[in-house]
Amino acid sequence: MDRIAYINGEYVPENRARVSIFDRGFLFADAAYEVTAVIGGRLIDFPAHARRLSYSLGELRIDPPASEPDLLSIHRSLVEHNGVEEGSVYMQVSRGAADRSFLYSDISDSTVIAFTQEKRIVDHPAVARGAHVTLTDDLRWGRRDIKTVQLLYSSMARTQAAEAGYDDAWLTQDGVVTEATSSNAFIVTEGRLVTHPLDRHILPGITRSVVIELAVNTGLGVEERAFAVDEARRADEAFMTSSTTAVLPVVNIDDLSVGDGVPGPVTRELRRRYFERLTE
DSSP: OEEEEEEEEEEEEEEGGOTTBBHHHHHHHHHHEEEEEEETESSSSHHHHHHHHHHHHHHHHHOOOOOHHHHHHHHHHHHHHTTEEEEEEEEEOOBBBBOOSSOOOOOOOOOOEEEEEEEEOOOOOOTTTTTEEEEEOOOOOOOOTSBBBBBBBHHHHHHHHHHOOOOOOEEEEETEEEESSSSSEEEETTEEEEEESSTHHHHHHHHHHHHHHHHTTTOOEEEEEEHHHHHHHHHHHHEEETTEEEEEEEEEEEEESSTOOOHHHHHHHHHHHHHHHGGG
């Protein structure tokens, strides 16, 4: 059976979901989005996703399409309609449809779409062996703190990495690792967790913030600072965080093993605690 999707107030079969060719999300990537994980049929960290969506829309000067309770209702309805036990709900809000112009126009109605995808999160296939990543220049636009649909360069970098035999790419700027193509990057060095600070160079990841809190609560030191490529290569452990991968070990950077070349104890413990909190 076709999935049920949401578009502008209606729940319809996915093959009937249509967006105008004049939609600014389509023409200009003038849209923000969120991906909320679903585990055991439950939405994970939805309030944080709703807050980040509100931030992104505010930075783009797009009026919120609905209240947080209404957005939550849409998400829950899609999970129920599609019987999703594990996967995600994708929601996108564009400025709306209007004749093509580089200037923002007075558009009264934004375009809101949402759909579900099933995916293994708890038993992610790359967790046991760990991910292999390559380093590549970060050539994205300068407002990476806004979660827009402007993802072409990330798609290019991920595809090129896959074609070269890697699971993902870690993006670098001025010799510093910013983040992965769709995840935040962490290293463990000298018993401390290190990740890039929140600024316009990275997305404020929801899972990133949860993992930092878990680390602090377990007595692990955390440094939110830029780390260089050479420091990443010398790290004891490395991992990535995102809503649909949780805590994903990185065991190899450009064909050089990280630590012992296997998922490390800190990474494994943080992943365990991440899922443990969902049952509390």
